[in-house]
Amino acid sequence: MPRFAIWARSVADLQRSAPGSRNDTIRAQIQVARRKYVAGVLIEWRGEFTSDEANVLHAAAFHTRVYDAAEWDWRLLVERHSLGWVLARDGGELVGFVNVLWDGLVHAWIQDVMVAERVRRTGLGTRMVAAAADGARAAGCETLHVDFDDSLRDFYFGACSFTPTNAGLIDLQP
Numbered sequence: 553m554p555r556f557a558i559w560a561r562s563v564a565d566l567q568r569s570a571p572g573s574r575n576d577t578i579r580a581q582i583q584v585a586r587r588k589y590v591a592g593v594l595i596e597w598r599g600e601f602t603s604d605e606a607n608v609l610h611a612a613a614f615h616t617r618v619y620d621a622a623e624w625d626w627r628l629l630v631e632r633h634s635l636g637w638v639l640a641r642d643g644g645e646l647v648g649f650v651n652v653l654w655d656g657l658v659h660a661w662i663q664d665v666m667v668a669e670r671v672r673r674t675g676l677g678t679r680m681v682a683a684a685a686d687g688a689r690a691a692g693c694e695t696l697h698v699d700f701d702d703s704l705r706d707f708y709f710g711a712c713s714f715t716p717t718n719a720g721l722i723d724l725q726p
């Protein structure tokens with residue numbers, strides 16, 4: 553099977569592939585759990601988390617109400633749609649999250665980048681974005697995309713080293 557066709561298959565397909573196959577190797581690259589501690593905070597690629605934890609963090613980060621898991625089932629969504637995700641835990645508490653989506657081949661992008669207020673401006677967000685880039689690179693992706701408000705230019709262009717590019721949005725539910 554040509555390389556691009558293998559990459560184009562979904563993670564779910566890869567999970568069903570036979571042990572020992574080329575797909576198994578790719579699956580391992582995508583799913584391998586990478587974890588490291590930085591200043592006592594555990595940063596982990598594709599670690600375990602609950603939707604309730606993610607909803608609490610999301611509400612604090614984006615000033616929304618706390619959705620319940622039936623309304624926003626992060627676990628289900630990331631398993632179905634994401635290449636991976638990055639977690640940060642401080643003493644067990646979920647204090648950071650980055651969702652890494654992809655086209656199944658070469659493009660990945662980050663969404664839902666959030667760090668709990670009490671640990672902001674410690675470099676955690678920057679490290680988590682770097683871990684997201686590492687995860688996408690390991691899966692064979694060639695570019696990592698993000699979009700953001702003007703107020704976060706210093707974070708993404710400065711700290712995280714994204715380069716400016718043209719991008720666009722259509723508001724589908726104005």
Ligand SMILES: CC(C)(COP(=O)(O)OP(=O)(O)OC[C@H]1O[C@@H](n2cnc3c(N)ncnc32)[C@H](O)[C@@H]1OP(=O)(O)O)[C@@H](O)C(=O)NCCC(=O)NCCS
Pocket residue numbers: 613614664665666667668671672673674675676677678679699700701703704705706707708710711
């Ligand atoms: C944006 C966010 C993820 C940054 O996380 P963080 O852990 O505080 O980021 P870092 O500590 O790695 O920041 C590194 C540098 O980026 C810049 N930066 C970080 N947050 C910034 C902000 N809110 N405004 C402007 N610059 C910022 C600063 O230059 C900072 O360095 P400094 O602390 O020495 O000044 C965090 O503020 C957050 O969760 N915000 C709410 C949710 C959100 O808006 N997410 C982004 C969606 S696109």
